[in-house]
Amino acid sequence: MRIYSSRGQRCRVFTPSRARVSLPITLPCVLSEFLSALVLSAVLVTSPAMASEAALGVGVVQDGANILRPDKQVELAQSLRTFEAETGFKIRVLTEEDAFEKLNREAQTIKSTLGLDRSSVLVVLDPTAPNVLDFKVGSQLRGRVGPQFFSELTGRYGNLFYVRDEGEAAAITASVAALVECLPRDEANICLNVPGVDESSFWISLVFGIAAGVILGGSARIDYAPKFPKGSFAVAFAPLWFPFIYYYSLAPLTSRGASPLYVGTTLLLFLATAWAVWSQDKIGSAVGLSMDEGDDDY
Secondary structure, eight states, rough: OEEEOOSSOOOEEOOOSOOOOOSSSSSHHHHHHHHHHHHHHHHHSHHHHHHHHHHTTTTTEEEEEEEEEEHHHHHHHHHHHHHHHHSSSSSEEEETTTHHHHHHHHHHHHHHTTHHHHHEEEEEEHHHHHHHHEEEEEEGGGGBBBHHHHHHHHHSSSSHHHHHHHHHHHHHHHHHHHHHHTOOOGGGGGGGSSOOOHHHHHHHHHHHHHHHHHHHHHTTTOOOOTTTTTTHHHHHOOOOHHHHHHIIIHHHHHHHOOOOOHHHEEEEEHHHHHHHHHHEEEEETEEEEEEEETGGGO
């Protein structure tokens, strides 16, 4: 690019294809260089690379630990801005080594940089910590989810096993997805637990369902005639088996929005186990394993 001064002097200024320039020390040439740099800056700002850089979400996502890929960081920042515009709730993300300690030392700086207030949730990921996740919740949002919600969120997605299998980026996106789903709910439909049932939670529910079935079936077998009718002890033992099937098996599934298949499978397994224990004599006779046949030999 060539620019001429008012005296006809030619000034060679910087262009992207030239690394070396020689400028006469004249005011018109200095102004020309300044204008050229200004035009070049405008071109760079409007380029896709710079546009992506601007969309990385300064004040929304602060990825000091480089957990997220640039495209994922852009996508996350844009979705959080949209969520804030629609609901008024702010979700911010901070990733950094020793982030938990930094929050204690520089709480006001971080609060100012990310624009945190009483309607904000800060998702913190520290890759050096045993459990990588933590949450700083504004006072206006604490009552919008159950009291154990954030503890469960930390335990489910921040533990070493989840991070090892799914990665730290997945821990961030899964946590944010749970917040986006639960924070806008009304008081009558708040999230008492983190939505979704993973495989380990389902297996735990099945184990408690089987345990409840064993207690129910075993208590129903107690025969203390003539004072008590057969099966009445199943009611007497209800304080033992009912908490297992309801509080530890079915309720964790239903409160997390589990599919009817999970709930039905757990309930069916509970009833089948109870029936099998209660009917074990009949089942044994049917397959030739009755315990009564060998009594006369002893």
